[in-house]
Amino acid sequence: MSKNSYKRRHHNGKSNKDGPDNKQLKPEKKSDGLSNDTIQDEAHNANTDVVDGQKTFWAFGTMGVLLTCEIGNETRSFRDAVSILSFYLKDLTGESGMNADDVAATENNTTTTSAKTAALGTPAKTEPPLSLEEELAIIRCGGTIEEDGSTFLPLSKKGTRRGGRRKREGDGPFRMLDLGVRGCVYLCYNREAVTKSGLDVSCTSEEAFVSDQKRGEFDPVALVHTTLADAAALVSSSHASGKAGGMMNETVLRRANRAPSSRFISRIVPVQRTCYANLKEIEICAKALVEEHMIVNGMGGNNGSKTASRMPNKCKETFSVVFRRRNCSHLSRMDVINLVAKCINNTDFEVNLSKSDGVRNADYLIMVDVCKTFVMMSVVRRDDRVVTMLLPPENDRDVAAVEGGADNNGESASGFPKVHKMDNFNLSELVRHISSNYN
Numbered sequence: 227m228s229k230n231s232y233k234r235r236h237h238n239g240k241s242n243k244d245g246p247d248n249k250q251l252k253p254e255k256k257s258d259g260l261s262n263d264t265i266q267d268e269a270h271n272a273n274t275d276v277v278d279g280q281k282t283f284w285a286f287g288t289m290g291v292l293l294t295c296e297i298g299n300e301t302r303s304f305r306d307a308v309s310i311l312s313f314y315l316k317d318l319t320g321e322s323g324m325n326a327d328d329v330a331a332t333e334n335n336t337t338t339t340s341a342k343t344a345a346l347g348t349p350a351k352t353e354p355p356l357s358l359e360e361e362l363a364i365i366r367c368g369g370t371i372e373e374d375g376s377t378f379l380p381l382s383k384k385g386t387r388r389g390g391r392r393k394r395e396g397d398g399p400f401r402m403l404d405l406g407v408r409g410c411v412y413l414c415y416n417r418e419a420v421t422k423s424g425l426d427v428s429c430t431s432e433e434a435f436v437s438d439q440k441r442g443e444f445d446p447v448a449l450v451h452t453t454l455a456d457a458a459a460l461v462s463s464s465h466a467s468g469k470a471g472g473m474m475n476e477t478v479l480r481r482a483n484r485a486p487s488s489r490f491i492s493r494i495v496p497v498q499r500t501c502y503a504n505l506k507e508i509e510i511c512a513k514a515l516v517e518e519h520m521i522v523n524g525m526g527g528n529n530g531s532k533t534a535s536r537m538p539n540k541c542k543e544t545f546s547v548v549f550r551r552r553n554c555s556h557l558s559r560m561d562v563i564n565l566v567a568k569c570i571n572n573t574d575f576e577v578n579l580s581k582s583d584g585v586r587n588a589d590y591l592i593m594v595d596v597c598k599t600f601v602m603m604s605v606v607r608r609d610d611r612v613v614t615m616l617l618p619p620e621n622d623r624d625v626a627a628v629e630g631g632a633d634n635n636g637e638s639a640s641g642f643p644k645v646h647k648m649d650n651f652n653l654s655e656l657v658r659h660i661s662s663n664y665n
Contacts, residue, residue: 286502289446290400290414292495292595292602297408299490304402304411306488311400311413313485314449399444405597407552412497412602415444446496450651451610453494456482457656458615492654495593498604503557503596505565511603512569512592519605520545520570520590544578545570546588551596566592585612585647611649617659 291311295303403412459475460482499515501507520543547563567577578588591611595602648655 286500286507288414288416288500289444290403290412290497290500290602291446291450292493292497293411293413293491294493294495295409295411295490296492300409300411301402303488303490304413306486306490307411307413307494308400309486310453310488311449314452315444317481318448318452319444403600405552405600407597410552410597412500412597412600415446446498447604447606447610450494450496451613453485454613454651454653454656456485457487457653457660458613461656461659462614462616487657487660488653489657493651494653495595495602495651496604496606497595497602499602501601501603503554503599503601505557505561508562508594508601508603509565509569511601512566515592515603515605516569519607520575542574542576543589544587545575545590545592546577546579546586547592547594549594549596553598554596557596562594562596566594583647585649591649608649611651612647613649613656614645614647615656615659617644617646 291307293300293303293307399415401414401416403414405412456478459478463479498519499511501511547566549559549562551557551559575590578586580587586608589608591606591608593602593604593606
């Protein structure tokens with residue numbers, strides 16, 4: 227290689243790091259002098275955050291559930307969460323997790339059949355049993371065959387396919403929001419936004435807070451806590467004995483056995499409010515949550531006026547702020563925690579960061595999860611986040627204590643099986659204990 231060609235290749239002695247190919251990877255300077263925060267704010271105001279098919283809808287101000295899973299299982303965990311929450315949504319509120327067209331088609335079929343039977347004045351005809359080929363065809367289509375011979379085929383919209391984006395992101399009240407973070411999925415409850423004309427993109431974040439308060443049928447905290455409590459009941463059912471076994475609720479156990487499960491979801495966290503990742507909107511979101519959910523002496527929140535006078539407490543209630551961020555570097559941890567703490571009245575509440583038996587002692591837990599430019603917040607009471615389960619003895623000494631030392635109440639003298647509490651919304655831990663019981 228000649229000296230001149232060496233200079234041409236290395237650009238007069240400079241390394242290839244400063245070459246034209248690498249310069250293309252560097253962001254060009256804006257001629258108008260806009261900062262990155264200004265550019266993000268303009269993108270935030272453009273109403274193009276979430277894509278649903280060919281339309282966009284406003285995701286800020288919605289309620290839902292944050293799912294964490296292993297990388298690559300985002301779609302599978304979303305499907306499992308939809309089946310789980312749809313089951314409990316129907317069990318607790320009577321609302322189905324299917325889309326409106328499927329529900330309407332089911333109701334129309336039932337009404338038409340009942341009307342025909344009533345008009346004829348004769349009972350419904352008994353259909354002949356299906357042949358083997360017919361049963362196989364129904365199973366291939368995704369249908370089911372009950373013990374009484376009745377068949378159920380999957381409902382679908384006319385002229386639409388149940389695949390692609392619709393299958394991945396859902397077509398009912400639950401929508402999958404890609405947060406841009408691997409291993410994290412936001413399951414958005416968006417029934418109010420779905421209309422006959424399309425999806426509403428006209429509301430702002432503050433208007434979304436007002437419209438979101440009108441949704442009384444969907445409570446993410448209650449659904450998530452019921453899901454975890456039922457899973458804990460299944461864990462305890464195989465280890466409960468004596469007095470503890472008699473205290474098990476049979477209704478809860480029957481519901482827990484019927485509920486779907488998941489082997490892909492790691493944590494399932496309730497989300498009561500969402501907003502854009504800047505301090506101003508986080509403050510608006512925090513104030514709305516505090517006024518609605520942090521109640522003192524029965525005053526404030528949903529049961530009282532925001533301006534009602536609060537009686538002094540002999541013992542203040544406590545709170546704790548948990549901040550988690552993923553792929554976000556423009557928000558400081560302490561700035562967000564201090565901002566949320568300022569929204570809480572110091573005369574009624576005080577900070578408590580202590581733990582006992584691995585469970586936070588605070589009466590209220592304020593969770594702030596940030597994924598890129600998307601913030602998810604919720605305020606959860608202690609009773610709504612702690613689940614209790616009975617675990618088997620860990621060693622031979624504990625087994626001997628259970629078999630030989632029992633008091634008059636039917637419980638072991640040494641306190642085994644041991645009582646375990648958790649408040650980290652870890653569904654995979656409960657599923658692991660359930661699986662070990664059947665092995």
